[in-house]
Amino acid sequence: MSGQLTTMVRVHLRTGWLAVVVWVVAVGGSMALTVSAIQDLYDSPEKIHSYAAAVRDDALMMINGKIAGIDSLGGIIANEFGFMASFAIPFMAVSLIARTTRKNEELGRLEAVLAGRISRTTPLLAAILVAVVAEVMITVALFASFAGVGVPGRDAALYSLSMGALGLAFIGVASIAAQLVEHARGVYAFGLGAIIAAYVLRGIGDVQWSPLTWLSPLGWQEQTRAFGNQRWWPLFIPLVVFALLSAAALAIASRRDVGSALLRVGAADPHASRFLRTPFGVALRCHRGSLLGWSAATVAVAGTFGSVAKPLVNAIDGNPSLASAMGGGAGATGLDSVLAMTALLLALLGAGYAVQAVGLLRAEESSGRLEARLSGDRSRSSWLSVQLAVVGAGIVAVLVAGGAVFAASGSWSTGVNITQQVVRSITDFLPAVAFFGGLAVLVFTAAPRWGSAVWLVYAAGAVIAYLGDSLNLAGAVLALSPFHLIGNPPVEAVDAGNVILLTALTAACLVAGYASFRRRGIPQV
Known part of the structure; x- marks a missing residue:
């Protein structure tokens, strides 16, 4: 099994290394750019407190989130990076899983792989591992960016780990979506819908009814309060979700016929319309x-x-x-x-x-x-x-x-x-x-x-x-x-x-x- 898994990981990396590099460079580079600029822009306690006073508004919190410790350099960085990270990190997970699962299945590659001595679950497990490696690289890049400007290591570690855990949760979402729908575009649609729902729930929860925040993976990340009164236990929520959804996806993959899906579109009209021709x-x-x-x-x-x-x-x-x-x-x-x-x-x-x-x-x-x-x-x-x-x-x-x-x-x-x-x-x-x-x-x-x-x-x-x-x-x-x-x-x-x-x-x-x-x-x- 370990030999099969190693082979499939190498195959996924061989065919999709560029996508991994692009995502890691894009997200990690965005954080590095944000950190570098903010370090120079808010270089005194007075400027930091002035920024914190300016952004304490419900409308702004709905967009970027309720950042604990906003009156610190780390909090300002998290606030400036928050909107982009809310979409980029989850969508990276969805994209990497869609490319290495349903896309390969649509192109006939999965059937060719399974014709050999590869078990049904190995390709999906390898895809999950590659996506996890990418999330680990993002986590390290975020931590390095914070550490480079003197943000306390404990704060930087908690924030970086919470973002990595956010990505893991959406790896699980994308993995189960790849078993539910027939096409890679369906995985993207399912994942994008989940991201939008998470963003809306977190936004409404932050400004109107706080329990809604706990229904959102973005809310779980926020509730770690990396730059305020820190809480490490919310990290376990996305990890449990990732483990459960990934295990469910692997169980379905072990029984599902290649090319099939649990959610299938009804039979189409046997005669194409004139426009469709x-x-x-x-x-x-x-x-x-x-x-x-x-x-x-x-x-x-x-x-x-x-x-x-x-x-x-x-x-x-x-x-x-x-x-x-x-x-x-x-x-x-x-x-x-x-x-x-x-x-x-x-x-x-x-x-x-x-x-x-x-x-x-x-x-x-x-x-x-x-x-x-x-x-x-x-x-x-x-x-x-x-x-x-x-x-x-x-x-x-x-x-x-x-x-x-x-x-x-x-x-x-x-x-x-x-x-x-x-x-x-x-x-x-x-x-x-x-x-x-x-x-x-x-x-x-x-x-x-x-x-x-x-x-x-x-x-x-x-x-x-x-x-x-x-x-x-x-x-x-x-x-x-x-x-x-x-x-x-x-x-x-x-x-x-x-x-x-x-x-x-x-x-x-x-x-x-x-x-x-x-x-x-x-x-x-």
Whole structure:
């Protein structure tokens, strides 16, 4: 058994090492960047206490969590990193499990592996171990970042371990999801839904009814109170959840037929609709799950921020120093700051959808479906054009869904009609969103094996855009983010020169991508 497990771990690492590296570098690098900037920004007790007084607001706690010890350097770091970590660390667990379980099963790799002398549970157990190793690396990276700026070792250890335990809980969630649903996209959807539910429960619990916090894995992490009155016992809750869900997943895997699932979709219509028989119909069906998942995430984020817009505006107007932390900049009104921050978040989600949607084209190639479709009279360029048209329409749909929900909920919360400002701000970010789509197309067509690297570029751009201004990063660093090149709508006017630059880069990526796609071999595995 140990020899089989070692072999499968090596196989998973051989085929998925880049994804592990991208996630560890992205999350660990984000923390290192946050720690470095905060160390310089809050270098005196007076500044630390001033920050703590500014962020003690229910609306802000709903977004970032209720951080114990917020009046310490470690507490400030946890607060600044909290929103991003709430999504990045759980989604990393979901992504790694989906790639090494259902994706391999869909591509026929699992069946080939089980045809040898490998037991049914070994591939899943190996996938869990690889994901656990990645979470351990994240834990070490977080601890090293804290230790580097003099945060007490006990505080740093508890916070880092709580984040690692959070990741383990979602490894268990993803592992059981991989047994329940038929496709990798279903694992992503299940995991994303669990992340959103955990975030909402933690947010409501922090500001309205505290028992709800204990129903959320994010709440378990928060309740360790790493920088305040520390509690180590909440660490055991996610560990028990991880153990129980992983054991259940392994038990199901030992009995489940390859390709089957406990939750199966009902029998489809034996006759495809006329639209489904068209190239656009096929492409839309391919992207449907991803589109629905990202739209749901965008709606959830937009609804959360819109519903607390009024208290956020009041908090910022009552403390102008918060405007910079919220993305508004000096002199910005509270409403402008909330609009700027939310528009950026929606743009980040739109760009994330673009990268993943283009990544699905790689799955079409790896599965052999692309080769079959091009064996007839379809040209490569026409196939790619249809796919990109559907992806482009999906980007618009994701942004429209989020924008509409934020405009409605924000207008209700503030009593001011903000629809025009929301539409204008989101539209201003479209060139940055399109750039990531173009970059993903270029990588897929020219170097498909390096698709995961696009996520690293996306992560860097997102971190710089979201934290750059509040952390006073150097201008040269800020310029590395396409989102930051746009400016800060609606607070600042959009930089027309940078819009032209991003548009030109996107066009160049697409032209080079089409040229590469016409020449390279298919499939390229």
